[in-house]
Amino acid sequence: MSHSAATSASLYARVQGADPEIASLLHAEWRRQEEGIELIASENQASAAVIEAMGSTLTNKYAEGYPGRRYYGGCEHVDRVEEIARDRLKTLFGAESANVQPSSGSQANQAAMLALIPPGATVLAMDLNHGGHLSHGHPKNASGIYYQFVHYGVQPDTERLDYDALRDQALEVKPALLMAGASAYSRTLDFERLAAIAREAGAKFMVDMAHIAGLVAGGQHPSPVPHADVVTMTTHKTLRGPRGGAIVCKKDWIKQVNSAVFPGIQGGPLMHVIAAKAIAFAEALQPSFAEYQARTVRNAAALAGGLQRHGYRLVSGGTDNHLMLVDLRAPGPGITGAEAEAALGRAHITVNKNLIPFDPETPMRASGIRIGTPAITTRGFGEADMETLAAWIDRVLRAPEDADVASEVGKAVRALCARHPIYPDYFA
Ligand code: DSN
Numbered sequence: 001m002s003h004s005a006a007t008s009a010s011l012y013a014r015v016q017g018a019d020p021e022i023a024s025l026l027h028a029e030w031r032r033q034e035e036g037i038e039l040i041a042s043e044n045q046a047s048a049a050v051i052e053a054m055g056s057t058l059t060n061k062y063a064e065g066y067p068g069r070r071y072y073g074g075c076e077h078v079d080r081v082e083e084i085a086r087d088r089l090k091t092l093f094g095a096e097s098a099n100v101q102p103s104s105g106s107q108a109n110q111a112a113m114l115a116l117i118p119p120g121a122t123v124l125a126m127d128l129n130h131g132g133h134l135s136h137g138h139p140k141n142a143s144g145i146y147y148q149f150v151h152y153g154v155q156p157d158t159e160r161l162d163y164d165a166l167r168d169q170a171l172e173v174k175p176a177l178l179m180a181g182a183s184a185y186s187r188t189l190d191f192e193r194l195a196a197i198a199r200e201a202g203a204k205f206m207v208d209m210a211h212i213a214g215l216v217a218g219g220q221h222p223s224p225v226p227h228a229d230v231v232t233m234t235t236h237k238t239l240r241g242p243r244g245g246a247i248v249c250k251k252d253w254i255k256q257v258n259s260a261v262f263p264g265i266q267g268g269p270l271m272h273v274i275a276a277k278a279i280a281f282a283e284a285l286q287p288s289f290a291e292y293q294a295r296t297v298r299n300a301a302a303l304a305g306g307l308q309r310h311g312y313r314l315v316s317g318g319t320d321n322h323l324m325l326v327d328l329r330a331p332g333p334g335i336t337g338a339e340a341e342a343a344l345g346r347a348h349i350t351v352n353k354n355l356i357p358f359d360p361e362t363p364m365r366a367s368g369i370r371i372g373t374p375a376i377t378t379r380g381f382g383e384a385d386m387e388t389l390a391a392w393i394d395r396v397l398r399a400p401e402d403a404d405v406a407s408e409v410g411k412a413v414r415a416l417c418a419r420h421p422i423y424p425d426y427f428a
Pocket of ligand 1: 042105133134183184210
């Protein structure tokens with residue numbers, strides 16, 4: 001698959017005329033994306049239509065407030081854009097209510113907490129070191145500064161959540177809010193069970209489905225929407241839209257959610273991004289999107305199997321979703337995640353170093369890497385390519401300092417990428 005972008009060549013020409021320095025960096029980044037294998041689990045390639053909408057004149061418009069109730073004149077067109085985006089998002093997830101204004105996942109989370117609980121309240125959420133999210137109570141994140149976070153994690157033996165242990169912890173901690181959702185957890189989350197635990201503990205229940213929103217929309221992961229009070233997401237990961245956030249919730253919460261987003265934590269919404277979100281939601285409503293999500297999961301399973309055949313240990317033994325965590329310690333290649341990230345980067349394969357549960361290393365070194373298949377599936381890689389990819393990753397990680405290996409693998413990577421262009425006419 002590739003995204004055709006008929007008008008972008010002229011848009012680029014205008015950037016080049018105005019600012020050659022930035023234009024050359026735009027070009028370099030486009031080439032990096034075209035010529036490299038993107039395995040960062042939280043990245044994807046939005047359609048050319050989504051990208052075009054983000055470059056539209058809607059960026060000029062102030063629209064503080066909500067459709068029909070703005071603090072500025074001239075909002076008749078952006079009102080329609082926001083209404084369409086909201087309606088499509090509700091349809092996509094079968095949700096009662098939606099807010100499409102959060103500029104990021106972190107801001108969606110901040111707004112959800114502001115809506116659901118008072119400052120200083122206790123929140124039980126997944127530990128970042130076990131695959132959680134930064135904005136779920138890291139001590140240096142606003143969430144951890146303004147709320148009292150207690151964290152749950154995976155079990156040392158299974159490296160999976162144990163819902164009985166989590167129930168015991170919730171009954172002991174008695175949080176005002178139970179949060180679910182992860183950035184590096186390769187197993188299916190049981191939202192029904194989590195909701196029951198929240199109810200029993202007297203907590204509200206919020207899910208951050210940033211990573212799996214596309215899988216949920218495509219029927220590849222159970223939906224949290226029927227079970228949670230509020231569900232936040234990013235729109236740019238598996239959902240494959242523009243960089244941004246969104247919230248869906250029960251109708252009883254929408255007044256609080258709207259007021260928490262604006263004026264709670266944001267001013268003027270990014271209307272050009274909201275237009276792009278509307279386009280992405282329409283794309284996600286197509287049958288081809290569900291098919292794409294199924295391929296993403298199949299590719300992840302194939303890549304996981306390939307790596308295991310090359311002797312790699314995967315956290316929790318594998319994957320149910322779009323990502324996997326690879327433990328690089330001996331008897332694996334015996335290098336850190338940081339070394340692996342750098343070595344693979346030299347071969348045009350992009351991953352991120354990642355802590356594994358109970359990791360003795362620091363986050364900047366880490367014992368593992370996180371690998372995801374959303375982006376390579378978008379550009380059309382299939383299961384047969386996963387076997388090849390596993391072999392390339394293995395070759396690089398067994399000889400991380402070998403410049404010849406990096407160069408040979410890099411050449412093969414570029415050849416495969418050339419057969420799967422993403423935005424072929426973008427700078428044509
Ligand atoms: N930063 C995102 C990720 O890479 O998973 C999560 O918050």
